[in-house]
Amino acid sequence: MTDVVFALAINGLVWGLIIALIALGLSIIFGLLDIINVAHGDLFMLGTVGGLVIATATGSFWVAIVLVPIIAFALGLALERFVIRPTIRQAALTIVTTFGLSMMLQEGVRATYGPQPRRMAPPIGGTVPLFGIDYDIYRLFAAIFAALALAAFFVFLNRTKLGTRIRAVRHDPETATALGIPVARVCGITFALGTAMAALGGVIAAPITTVEFRTGVDILPFCFMAVVIGGLGNLQGTVAAAVLLAVMEGLVTSFANPTIARIVSLAIMSGVLLFRPHGLFAGATR
Amino acid sequence: MSAAVNRAALLVLAAALLAVPQFLPLLNAGFWTNVVTEILIWSLLATSVNLLFGYVGLLSFGQALYFGFGMYGAALAVTHWNAGFWGGTLAGIVAATLMAVVAGVLAVRLTWHYFAIITVVFSLIFYFAAMSAKPITGGDDGLSFSAPPVFDAFGLKLTLADTVTQYYVVLGLTALCYGLLWLILRSPLGLRFEAVRENDRRARLIGINVYLCRLTAFILAGAVAGLAGALFAFFGRYASASYMFYHVSGEATVWAIVGGVGTLLGPLFGTALLIVFRELVSTVWENYLFAVGALTVLVVMFAPRGLAGLWSDGLAKLSGRSASQPDPQAGAAEAPR
Numbered sequence: 001m002t003d004v005v006f007a008l009a010i011n012g013l014v015w016g017l018i019i020a021l022i023a024l025g026l027s028i029i030f031g032l033l034d035i036i037n038v039a040h041g042d043l044f045m046l047g048t049v050g051g052l053v054i055a056t057a058t059g060s061f062w063v064a065i066v067l068v069p070i071i072a073f074a075l076g077l078a079l080e081r082f083v084i085r086p087t088i089r090q091a092a093l094t095i096v097t098t099f100g101l102s103m104m105l106q107e108g109v110r111a112t113y114g115p116q117p118r119r120m121a122p123p124i125g126g127t128v129p130l131f132g133i134d135y136d137i138y139r140l141f142a143a144i145f146a147a148l149a150l151a152a153f154f155v156f157l158n159r160t161k162l163g164t165r166i167r168a169v170r171h172d173p174e175t176a177t178a179l180g181i182p183v184a185r186v187c188g189i190t191f192a193l194g195t196a197m198a199a200l201g202g203v204i205a206a207p208i209t210t211v212e213f214r215t216g217v218d219i220l221p222f223c224f225m226a227v228v229i230g231g232l233g234n235l236q237g238t239v240a241a242a243v244l245l246a247v248m249e250g251l252v253t254s255f256a257n258p259t260i261a262r263i264v265s266l267a268i269m270s271g272v273l274l275f276r277p278h279g280l281f282a283g284a285t286r
Numbered sequence: 287m288s289a290a291v292n293r294a295a296l297l298v299l300a301a302a303l304l305a306v307p308q309f310l311p312l313l314n315a316g317f318w319t320n321v322v323t324e325i326l327i328w329s330l331l332a333t334s335v336n337l338l339f340g341y342v343g344l345l346s347f348g349q350a351l352y353f354g355f356g357m358y359g360a361a362l363a364v365t366h367w368n369a370g371f372w373g374g375t376l377a378g379i380v381a382a383t384l385m386a387v388v389a390g391v392l393a394v395r396l397t398w399h400y401f402a403i404i405t406v407v408f409s410l411i412f413y414f415a416a417m418s419a420k421p422i423t424g425g426d427d428g429l430s431f432s433a434p435p436v437f438d439a440f441g442l443k444l445t446l447a448d449t450v451t452q453y454y455v456v457l458g459l460t461a462l463c464y465g466l467l468w469l470i471l472r473s474p475l476g477l478r479f480e481a482v483r484e485n486d487r488r489a490r491l492i493g494i495n496v497y498l499c500r501l502t503a504f505i506l507a508g509a510v511a512g513l514a515g516a517l518f519a520f521f522g523r524y525a526s527a528s529y530m531f532y533h534v535s536g537e538a539t540v541w542a543i544v545g546g547v548g549t550l551l552g553p554l555f556g557t558a559l560l561i562v563f564r565e566l567v568s569t570v571w572e573n574y575l576f577a578v579g580a581l582t583v584l585v586v587m588f589a590p591r592g593l594a595g596l597w598s599d600g601l602a603k604l605s606g607r608s609a610s611q612p613d614p615q616a617g618a619a620e621a622p623r
Contacts, residue, residue, distance in 0.1 A: 103579030111573040
């Protein structure tokens, strides 16, 4: 029994780190552009599908893991320029545009890639003994890779010129404009970065989940939960909340069914929204 | 002048809706009558979004929850208590209203993003609960039942099995609902709603109980969504938990905003546009949802105030005056966070 609980907790941790990557993308878009991106889950889905398609075409998963985020970044730039920016002044409208976008992405993938769910063989097979259980090597790799990507993002945000600009625009767009920061371009890059992170999460997750046009629908509420429980605009909080939630769902799943686990995390989220609306980690650095 | 035009347009709309079953079957027996029936029902769900967003400035992304309660209220009352059509409809409205009271007491403490998110969360909780409570709700497969007659006395029997009867029953109830909302929205309560939407701080300073106002609107919106759900259950003769998913709420929000929030009939036209478009494209293209998504994005980009905005701008241009209507979204977008 303890083995099962332990395995599910580790699964939760792995999944949590991947979700953290996706949710962080959602969080920076939300924090900087003040839009609720309903299409974010579908950008993740695009990553899983793109990963599978490119890996099959080139015969190498590693090409996909490099190419997909780059393509997604370009797609993000285009989406921001042509779909998001025209409606940016009215935050409510962006929910509608991203909702329309979400329909287009799902249906576009269904039309081209097909409706049937597929599975992707992990690029690294085999298991490794881990505290008494045999654990999938690929899952460990996915967790480490996601953690590295998260760390790289925070280094980028805190140590580079562009990262500093992004933080400046988040903090006070007007002053940033006055200081000569090209705010519109920074917004575009941020959206593209968020898109790329969702897609990268998708490529990493492709071998451990099903690849189909609907996966984004399930992942979106979970990402929003992480963003809200971590505190809107609190990036480190988002990461911590994603990992906490996933591990908790993993643990609850070991003695109840996954639906109950999902209801429990939703109930926690309502509690956080009502009693700690600035997130569990309010007061932490923004 | 524009008021007169609007009144005339309303008469034309009413006449057209009354005449629907007479003309549409010529094109395709019963099919388009059912499409218009469906539009009327879904427009009520869009109206429930509009009541909150367009009139008190709260963007809900979870109205499908009350729609689902309306569906199950009606379906369970008919299957377990042998309730008739009217009893079932009432049960649906009551179930949705009670749920809205419980959810509203908590949800309207929050505004803007937080409100949008907590409404989704509430609807997801009950969606998952309904999905796993298969013995009661039927889960994904749903709960089928046979619709009781609408009226059965004095030798006259009206049933929903007849497409035209069903259409007029739905039209009557929808019209009644819009009529009541019209009365409410032009009453002092309706003015208070708008004051809260425009500026909740000023509204509070002139003595309006903002919390109570928002709660009233929330419960009202829940009841309207419940009516929509009950009617849809009778229309499809079944209730399913899948209608409580956030995608349904999202669609309703899209219909309301595409139609134009802050106007009573805007959502009806938004719903009509997107559903008619969907029905037309789906006959020629399998991946019609792509086109629906594209249309949604385009409408919002080129008509940010929705169809109602286009209409009032058009009227203003015709009468040679500039549009002086305040932008209904402006208030909501600037709501303090």
